[in-house]
Amino acid sequence: MAETSRDLIKQTDLIYKLATRLIDTCENECNAKESDAWASRDITRARKAADEARGLAVEQLKLMRYFWKQAHWLTERFPEAKLRDVEGLVKLVDMKEIEANDWSLTPGRYVGIAPEEVDENFDFEETLREIHVELEDLNTEAVTLAATIKKNFEELGV
Numbered sequence: 001m002a003e004t005s006r007d008l009i010k011q012t013d014l015i016y017k018l019a020t021r022l023i024d025t026c027e028n029e030c031n032a033k034e035s036d037a038w039a040s041r042d043i044t045r046a047r048k049a050a051d052e053a054r055g056l057a058v059e060q061l062k063l064m065r066y067f068w069k070q071a072h073w074l075t076e077r078f079p080e081a082k083l084r085d086v087e088g089l090v091k092l093v094d095m096k097e098i099e100a101n102d103w104s105l106t107p108g109r110y111v112g113i114a115p116e117e118v119d120e121n122f123d124f125e126e127t128l129r130e131i132h133v134e135l136e137d138l139n140t141e142a143v144t145l146a147a148t149i150k151k152n153f154e155e156l157g158v
Helices: 002-028 041-076 095-100 122-154
Strands: none
Touching: 002 041, 002 122
16 A cells, blocks of 8 residues: 555656646747637646645645554554563563662663664655655746746836
8 A cells, every 4th residue: 555655646746747847848839828729827727726636645645654654563563452562662561670670660761772773665766756846846936936026126117
């Protein structure tokens, strides 16, 4: 399930990227804005709606992956669904052991230190792709804002 959701996130980002690239190509290289059939406002609204839908879908898929990882983490440490000693996490102690530790309830005295875990499921490609998509959106927004600022200065005569 986690692998499928990761693949769906990649495909969702790719579809959005290709659709925006198509719109940009139509506007910049095919002079679509000059055509009466090209409804710029509708296309801008559709682009924003698609971006919001992409963001929501990616967020939900990431949540699914997060909960899957958490469930996997729990079942790995507690395979029989029963509380047991886990180094660095939990230890069952009786009153004699607490008394032997001077009645201290500091967890470190009992549980020890967990072995360091390496996240083998970290997907560098996915993270880089997310950064790239966000950067493209920010660049597009920056260009729009720069044009608005320039227009406002021109109107002010500055």
